[in-house]
Amino acid sequence: MELIKFPPKEDWNKLLERPVMNFEEIEDRVKPILTRVAEEGDKALKAFTATYDKVEIEELLVSKYEIKEAEKKVDKDLQTAIKIAKSNIEKFHVVQKELVRKVETMPGVTCWRKSIPIDKVGLYIPGGTAPLFSTVLMLGIPAVLAGCKEVILCTPPDKNGEIHPAILYTASLIGIDKIFKVGGAQGVAAMAFGTESVPKVNKIFGPGNQYVTAAKQLVTKTGVAIDMPAGPSEVAVIADASANPDFIASDLLSQAEHGVDSQVLLVTNDKKLPKKVVKSLNEQLEDLPRKEFAIKALENSKTILMKDMEGILELINQYAPEHLIISTENAEELGEQITNAGSVFLGHLTPESVGDYASGTNHTLPTNGYANVYSGVSLDSFFKKVTFQKITEKGLENIGKAVELMAEAESLHAHKNAVTLRLKKIKEDKIKDKI
Structure with missing residues (x-):
């Protein structure tokens, strides 16, 4: 070291630079992978797996038999350790659930926010030089607690075409059985675009090398969300x-x-x-x-x-x-x-x-200085927040004039009219009721 x-302070920027490759160079390598997966689907995934993981894969989806057999290969003491971790991670994340709180901002005007699970999420689990079964816990547990309808997992196979048994055991333990033998940028592409075997998801989670990170950032341009840049x-x-x-x-x-x-x-x-x-x-x-x-x-x-x-x-x-x-x-x-x-x-x-x-706590965290604007993965990461409001007759009478004045000041007269027409109707109905 x-x-x-x-x-001196003027040297800090240079001093604190991360040892990363040229991002444009990485993008140039990743873009063709994304394009080919989008166009060729499973065929491309199998070809890239043969090239980068040095193994021919027939079936990308891990079978139920493979998952069942994996449990036998995981040492009982390790199983106990994984269960302890699972319990602690669940305890920390479950309390992050938000209650729906309705707020009456003024009489007759009620607003609230509701957390709704993201429908389909994809978890990327690094498995190259170190099979990170712990990341299965960190991503899978909050996904399950949030209630996401579909949770899939992609991870690279070894040279025998197998997934590390601890990854399969951990995934099964928390209720994830859609596991695919595909890693790297091509794994990210599979989840972003969907293939014959791998479902398309709404949001992709998980750490990885610089190629995985680049792939995640690139697929956001196609409408897929990601957790954060995590390299x-x-x-x-x-x-x-x-x-x-x-x-x-x-x-x-x-x-x-x-x-x-x-x-x-x-x-x-x-x-x-x-x-x-x-x-x-x-x-x-x-x-x-x-x-x-x-x-x-x-x-x-x-x-x-x-x-x-x-x-x-x-x-x-x-x-x-x-x-x-x-x-x-x-x-x-x-x-x-x-x-x-x-x-x-x-x-x-x-x-x-x-x-x-x-x-x-969750170990999927922002790297490369992104911690100045990003948070690590949490239960919130698997929700989208939707706001609601309900206006009563009294509420519209209370708030309507303010909205009309603001809309008119911005020259958005249709906005103003949407309120004006309703206030007029309320006034007419009151007059009818008196007759």
Whole structure:
């Protein structure tokens, strides 16, 4: 990890750049994939699977037999762990349900908002170098809790044409059985356009590499919604002299091992900490099966030494990390000053990995600085909000004049007339009633 000491503010933009490829170059590679899937359907999906996943697939839909057999292949202890995570995630998300609250803004004028589930949603589950069955929980549970009519799942097969059994087991556990053996940009295209096998959906969820992210952003131009731009994983750590360097090193490595395009950032005001963390990184790296991924990611990562915590907070809010760990004595106090982050982990005993798996919060979060405008996935992500209003005779008499004046001032006379005609009718009816 590169060490930068006391960088001036004018250098922060350059310093905080993510290690991403040229987006135009990625788009140029992804566009032909989207076009071919839209035109050729299943034929294109099978061809791309043969090219990128190195396997010939006959049936894209995972069979009920495969799902049933998968359970036998998942260790019982892992099944128990998945069930614990499922319970916590359900508890955290179910309380996010909003009650319908009717508000009388003035006598006779009642307004309210209703949450209506999105009909068809597609979940993209990365399965390349790391089969993320935990993401099945993070996306599938709120989709089911929201009551979406159709939930489908796309994930790449391995070289044997199979889906990791933990992914199938987890999907089945939460009630998802429409699972398709297709990944990458072509998986996103399948859900966006629909094919002979894969249903077209209204909204696509899920993280992925830069090609998946580019595909998600491109299909929004065709009318399909997405959760957010969610690309390569990243973590930032704020640490002071009270931090444990071994803990910090493990947190940095937990993100670095995701892939070579991941980024980790350590920001501290303790001059002695960086050297201690580097020593621990080197020791822990030796025991990691995904050592090569982590080493490459660390080459794109930085340790930044700052003079004070005020500067650290300003820098971090500018960076807007996907994950933020605050490993300091006054972590909660500092946490209150964070305005841009996907998810925040407070204190020395709160590793980011608990949020990735089982604490209950959602791990599908905005990356690449999008945390300054996007939220992570929540129950709300699977709803659309529809507003309603009901105006009574008294209500229209109370509000009508204001609407007429405003519409006339904007030269929208049909708007005004829609109120004027009704007020006239109310007045006429009252006169009739008196006769």
